[in-house]
Amino acid sequence: MTTTTIMRGVAIKGGRRLAIQDYAIPVPGSGQVLLKMQASGLCGSDLRAIYRPEKPKSEGAEGYRGVIAGHEPCGQIVAIGPDVSPEWNVDDRVVVYHIHGCGTCRECRSGRYISCHSELGRQAYGWQRDGGHSDYILASASDLVRLLEPLSYIDGSVIACGLGTAYAATLRAQISGLDTVLITGMGPVGLGAALLAQKEGAVVYGLEVDPSRRQAAEELGINTLDGASPKVKENIKELTGGYGPSVVIDCSGHPSARLTGLEVARDWARIVFVGEGGSVTFDVSPLVIHKSLSIFGSWVCSISQMESLVENLVKWKLFPEKLVTHVFSVGEAEQAYTLFDSGKTGKVIIASEEEEKRWSERKSISTA
Known part of the structure; x- marks a missing residue:
């Protein structure tokens, strides 16, 4: 001391x-x-x-x-x-x-x-x-x-909020190896959610408008699409066999990214809103009711979930x-x-x- x-x-x-x-x-x-x-x-x-x-x-x-x-x-x-x-x-x-x-x-x-x-x-x-x-x-x-x-210690500081927040979202979505996951927003939380979803067995795609963040995601092994492309919805459908992702996690907080996630999600998909701020406006019947979507809000993991996250990171060597x-x-x-x-x-x-x-x-x- x-x-x-x-x-x-x-x-x-x-x-x-x-x-x-x-x-x-x-x-x-x-x-x-x-x-x-x-x-x-x-x-x-x-x-x-x-x-x-x-x-x-x-x-x-x-x-x-x-x-x-x-x-x-x-x-x-x-x-x-x-x-x-x-x-x-x-x-x-x-x-x-x-x-x-x-x-x-x-x-x-x-x-x-x-x-x-x-x-x-x-x-x-x-x-x-x-x-x-x-x-x-x-x-x-x-x-x-x-x-x-x-x-x-730097691993620990990332866990303390950012990765803990991402982990809570993946748990809320109940991600498994049966899922195809779209993460919108490749900032630190989005990158963390993508890496965790991969470790949970899912096929993962990112969506990001900023070229430098797309590059960072690709360097981490995350297949990431250009969110500003006029054909982005068609590209997502093509990558998912025409069905769309079974899970969408929005880490962007941006209205257009949230809307895109709702539009491309397959029937019975799970949607998790994590990114703070912003808003989204959509037609409820065709996008949510008729597709039988489940929409969740997710803030931060519990302390017991954080303990589990630490254990899993060691197990996964992540x-x-x-x-x-x-x-x-x-x-x-x-x-x-x-x-x-x-x-x-x-x-x-x-x-x-x-x-x-x-x-x-x-x-x-x-x-x-």
């Missing part, structure tokens, strides 16, 4: 502004642990709800309270407060499930902290309580998920840091957010010096 009492943290000011500030390193209280942060991802919801708006809202699930940002934390326990289960020890590697629920409502007792409706008890890291864009983070032990070897294109230090947070906001990257991570060095060396070897 370092002897310094000051740490750096990133506060988002809105209007595409942020500040790197000094904070006192917190001391864990009852049921809490202190983590040395190793990796903390940037998420599209940070951009949409906190970084871009001139005045981020302060109430509700997406109300930002001016805390240290970052809701995808992964780190190592360095101090343990009283009343923490003996299963947790100093030096344990952990992912922080980014919603802390009240613990007593029906949703929390099912592990679905994301759906906790307690106005006082529900707090999201990086939104209503200090998050991971810092040198240290104070976490409730009840929010910890063990990071299994050989997964890296390392989600392959979705990461850029890694920055806490001091480079402004550069990280500016680049991520361009929409031309994969996953962007703020990491410790040690983890940034490990990732850079590994990336250099893989591209040599």
